[in-house]
Amino acid sequence: MRSAKKYEFRTPSRSKQNLNQEKDPVQVYCRLRPMQRDTDVVCIKIISPTTILMTPPSTALSYRNENTKSMKYTFKEVFPPETSQQDVFDKVAFPLVQGLLKGENGLLFTYGVTGSGKTFTMTGEPHNCGILPRCLNVIFKAINDLQAHKYVFKPDKMNMFDIQSEAEAMLERQKELHKFKSGKKNNSNPDLIMSNTDASKIEGIKEDNQYAVFVTYVEVYNNTVYDLLEDGPPTKQLAVKIIREDAARNMYVHGVTEIEIKSAEDAFDAFYLGLKRKRMAHTILNAESSRSHSVFTIRLVQAPVDAMGEAVIQNKELLTISQLSLVDLAGSERTNRTKNTGQRLREAGNINKSLMTLRTCLELLRENQINGTKNIVPYRESKITHLFKNFFEGEGHVRMIVCASPKAEDYDETIQVMRFAEMAAEVEVVKPQIHDVVSNIGLMSGRRKANKIFKTARDHIARPEAKDLEVDLGLVYSLGPDFPSIELNSPQASHVIKELIAHLEMRINRAEIIKRSKAIQDERLRSALLDLEKESLEVRSINTSLKGQLSSAERRIKALEERLMSTENTSISHQKKHKELTEYTSMLKRELQEKELLLSQYKLDKEKQKKILERKYNHKIAAEHEKAKEIIIEKQKLKNAIEEKENILRNIANAVHGHGDNIDAVPRSTLEFGAQASVQEYTPGSTPRALPAHLLTPFSSGHTKDNRETPTSRRGVAIANPRHRRSLSADGRGRGWVEHAPNNMVPMGTVMKPTLGNSKHVNKLTNVKDITHTKRSKYCLLSQQQDTDGEVETMAYKGDIVPTCGGGAQVIFKDVELLKQFSPTKERESHSTSGRHSCARHSGKRRDTGCSPPQTPSNTSKKQRVDDD
Numbered sequence: 001m002r003s004a005k006k007y008e009f010r011t012p013s014r015s016k017q018n019l020n021q022e023k024d025p026v027q028v029y030c031r032l033r034p035m036q037r038d039t040d041v042v043c044i045k046i047i048s049p050t051t052i053l054m055t056p057p058s059t060a061l062s063y064r065n066e067n068t069k070s071m072k073y074t075f076k077e078v079f080p081p082e083t084s085q086q087d088v089f090d091k092v093a094f095p096l097v098q099g100l101l102k103g104e105n106g107l108l109f110t111y112g113v114t115g116s117g118k119t120f121t122m123t124g125e126p127h128n129c130g131i132l133p134r135c136l137n138v139i140f141k142a143i144n145d146l147q148a149h150k151y152v153f154k155p156d157k158m159n160m161f162d163i164q165s166e167a168e169a170m171l172e173r174q175k176e177l178h179k180f181k182s183g184k185k186n187n188s189n190p191d192l193i194m195s196n197t198d199a200s201k202i203e204g205i206k207e208d209n210q211y212a213v214f215v216t217y218v219e220v221y222n223n224t225v226y227d228l229l230e231d232g233p234p235t236k237q238l239a240v241k242i243i244r245e246d247a248a249r250n251m252y253v254h255g256v257t258e259i260e261i262k263s264a265e266d267a268f269d270a271f272y273l274g275l276k277r278k279r280m281a282h283t284i285l286n287a288e289s290s291r292s293h294s295v296f297t298i299r300l301v302q303a304p305v306d307a308m309g310e311a312v313i314q315n316k317e318l319l320t321i322s323q324l325s326l327v328d329l330a331g332s333e334r335t336n337r338t339k340n341t342g343q344r345l346r347e348a349g350n351i352n353k354s355l356m357t358l359r360t361c362l363e364l365l366r367e368n369q370i371n372g373t374k375n376i377v378p379y380r381e382s383k384i385t386h387l388f389k390n391f392f393e394g395e396g397h398v399r400m401i402v403c404a405s406p407k408a409e410d411y412d413e414t415i416q417v418m419r420f421a422e423m424a425a426e427v428e429v430v431k432p433q434i435h436d437v438v439s440n441i442g443l444m445s446g447r448r449k450a451n452k453i454f455k456t457a458r459d460h461i462a463r464p465e466a467k468d469l470e471v472d473l474g475l476v477y478s479l480g481p482d483f484p485s486i487e488l489n490s491p492q493a494s495h496v497i498k499e500l501i502a503h504l505e506m507r508i509n510r511a512e513i514i515k516r517s518k519a520i521q522d523e524r525l526r527s528a529l530l531d532l533e534k535e536s537l538e539v540r541s542i543n544t545s546l547k548g549q550l551s552s553a554e555r556r557i558k559a560l561e562e563r564l565m566s567t568e569n570t571s572i573s574h575q576k577k578h579k580e581l582t583e584y585t586s587m588l589k590r591e592l593q594e595k596e597l598l599l600s601q602y603k604l605d606k607e608k609q610k611k612i613l614e615r616k617y618n619h620k621i622a623a624e625h626e627k628a629k630e631i632i633i634e635k636q637k638l639k640n641a642i643e644e645k646e647n648i649l650r651n652i653a654n655a656v657h658g659h660g661d662n663i664d665a666v667p668r669s670t671l672e673f674g675a676q677a678s679v680q681e682y683t684p685g686s687t688p689r690a691l692p693a694h695l696l697t698p699f700s701s702g703h704t705k706d707n708r709e710t711p712t713s714r715r716g717v718a719i720a721n722p723r724h725r726r727s728l729s730a731d732g733r734g735r736g737w738v739e740h741a742p743n744n745m746v747p748m749g750t751v752m753k754p755t756l757g758n759s760k761h762v763n764k765l766t767n768v769k770d771i772t773h774t775k776r777s778k779y780c781l782l783s784q785q786q787d788t789d790g791e792v793e794t795m796a797y798k799g800d801i802v803p804t805c806g807g808g809a810q811v812i813f814k815d816v817e818l819l820k821q822f823s824p825t826k827e828r829e830s831h832s833t834s835g836r837h838s839c840a841r842h843s844g845k846r847r848d849t850g851c852s853p854p855q856t857p858s859n860t861s862k863k864q865r866v867d868d869d
């Protein structure tokens with residue numbers, strides 16, 4: 001019960017107070033549904049009115065895993081398949097309705113596997129209705145005459161109610177009448193009309209109270225709350241609602257449509273409108289109805305009537321609000337058995353999560369209650385537990401009907417349901433406390449009935465035929481019992497007269513009392529009226545100022561509410577966005593993983609290819625190595641051949657060994673260029689044999705004697721004009737020779753030396769001008785050495801001096817003259833030639849050099865000329 005006066009103190013956090021209060025365990029019932037086919041194997045057997053025995057079939061998972069034993073489960077009561085809807089209602093829901101009318105909160109939910117009969121039990125079928133319609137029938141049957149006029153109680157949208165005056169309520173009724181005339185449809189389905197003939201009557205209703213019934217119908221689908229009674233066409237998409245805490249920390253669905261209903265028919269209309277919306281929404285969302293939890297809540301508001309028994313006392317503190325929530329939970333099947341995918345899987349996941357949360361909450365609550373622990377119960381994790389947090393932490397009656405199908409196929413799921421039920425039965429909920437607020441206001445009970453009788457009497461007296469009427473006004477004003485039947489048939493019967501006198505006196509006394517009381521009451525009334533008049537004047541003035549304040553406060557509230565709504569909408573959209581982003585992120589992660597997998601696969605392939613290529617190239621490299629070795633051997637051979645030739649050249653160079661030092665002294669530019677040009681002039685075969693090594697080496701090997709870098713490598717091509725030739729006649733015009741001969745020549749007269757006319761003799765080339773002098777156009781280098789026979793031979797290397805572009809000169813060798821002296825005796829032995837001396841001329845070119853013939857010393861000397869091509 002929630003009386004407004006005590007309202008602020010009845011919060012779940014008041015657990016200390018709850019500790020001293022009586023508690024009731026959650027009452028768990030079990031209803032077995034009939035088997036569909038006679039051939040189906042059964043796994044549940046009822047062994048007593050409160051106990052069932054579950055035997056695992058061989059096909060069950062638990063049979064295969066570990067649990068082959070039969071298990072007993074005990075309930076408050078077990079309903080066999082043939083139990084009627086009425087019986088189930090009477091035993092389970094009727095006490096809750098009784099509590100509701102007394103002002104106590106109640107929660108009833110059906111729990112079980114899909115198809116086990118939850119909806120059948122809660123809603124029922126046409127002409128075999130379930131708990132919900134029966135509850136409505138019983139409630140309206142009980143409060144039928146005691147209902148307040150519509151809109152006297154008005155929801156304040158914050159989970160509480162305002163009380164309106166009769167006039168205000170009437171105005172709203174008239175407005176509604178207009179709305180109704182302008183096309184409000186009747187939602188009831190004639191096929192689904194539920195019989196109310198067998199509704200049980202509830203006794204002990206407070207007749208001095210006025211009552212109003214309000215209903216809400218919400219659906220929790222994918223952990224989102226939707227309002228099923230929202231205004232608008234059924235095709236409209238359902239708005240998302242949020243769960244909030246009211247001023248007294250009670251949970252409620254904010255902004256939910258709460259309809260005031262005046263009869264069971266109105267209630268069915270509302271219920272079927274909700275069902276229609278639900279079906280329509282599920283069609284739009286392509287969802288299954290059994291995938292959502294539906295919560296139908298009946299709120300009963302009661303308030304005492306005033307002293308006249310006429311109207312509700314306009315005091316919010318005297319309100320008593322109680323609620324009965326009927327919850328049809330979604331099926332608790334396993335996802336893997338149903339082979340759900342996509343949206344169905346998400347639905348199933350959400351259902352399982354919310355049922356799991358319910359289970360966790362109950363487990364923790366039980367642990368807290370049994371062990372005195374203070375575990376935080378995660379009510380907020382699912383909308384269903386969040387909404388019913390107050391039942392477990394506050395006061396109320398909680399009942400659960402576990403629906404089960406005895407089919408062996410469902411064993412694995414049903415056993416989970418039974419375990420949950422067993423655990424839930426151990427949770428205790430504080431018994432509701434009745435706060436009789438009315439007894440404190442000093443009003444007599446029975447005033448409403450008195451008022452009714454009085455009114456009837458007044459109506460009747462006003463009619464002309466009133467004299468014939470018998471009106472029992474005893475409860476209102478009475479002069480005492482009726483006159484005794486008196487028969488005065490003898491003069492001795494004076495006692496009769498005495499009796500009559502006494503009776504009359506008693507009546508006169510009573511009449512006097514009534515008159516006095518009336519006079520007092522009149523006086524009271526007069527003074528009360530005066531007071532009222534005064535009060536009324538004050539109230540009117542206060543009222544006007546309050547009205548001003550109120551309207552401004554209302555405007556403020558409205559603005560705040562709008563802001564709140566928009567903030568909530570933003571929050572919802574953010575939540576949605578967050579959810580989408582989370583899904584998107586996980587999708588990206590999945591993609592990344594896939595790509596990484598591909599990448600690693602690709603890397604593996606590359607590695608393999610690399611290895612194959614490596615093997616291939618290793619073979620090739622080995623072959624190349626082989627080839628290189630062969631080339632090196634070839635090179636070595638060539639080198640050897642070159643060395644051999646170089647040796648020969650060195651021998652030739654030795655012939656001019658004596659000039660080495662002198663030659664070195666010659667300005668490098670001159671000789672080097674000359675030698676370079678010589679190389680250009682001579683054929684490769686003749687050059688090495690024709691020149692001394694000290695002249696050839698820099699150009700043939702690229703290095704000077706001391707291994708310095710050669711000018712060739714630095715200077716590149718020759719800078720002389722190789723076509724420069726001095727005409728032979730130039731000699732005749734006074735141009736002469738540069739005779740370059742060592743000092744220590746063998747002194748043999750002219751035999752071993754050619755005679756050069758107009759020559760300048762130099763031992764060492766130290767001065768450039770010796771070469772560049774305009775009067776010198778020919779150059780002759782003389783050298784002597786011992787031949788293989790031990791004879792002296794003289795070599796005369798002859799060349800032209802050619803000026804170079806840089807102002808220097810170079811020598812182009814073109815002739816070699818070999819002068820040799822032979823012993824005549826030796827010659828006789830070995831040669832057929834006569835004469836002691838011979839002279840050989842070895843020319844690098846066949847061309848005539850124009851040089852003077854060597855001097856023949858005697859006829860014993862012989863000049864041998866060798867032309868070498």
Ligand SMILES: Nc1ncnc2c1ncn2[C@@H]1O[C@H](COP(=O)(O)OP(=O)(O)OP(=O)(O)O)[C@@H](O)[C@H]1O
Nearest residue numbers: 033034113114115116117118119120121290330331
């Ligand atoms: N006790 C019963 N007596 C007769 N028929 C029953 C009983 N229980 C269930 N049924 C039938 O079984 C079928 C499935 O029941 P119901 O729709 O109530 O299951 P459910 O548990 O609500 O399933 P879901 O979780 O899918 O909503 C219905 O056709 C219903 O008529």
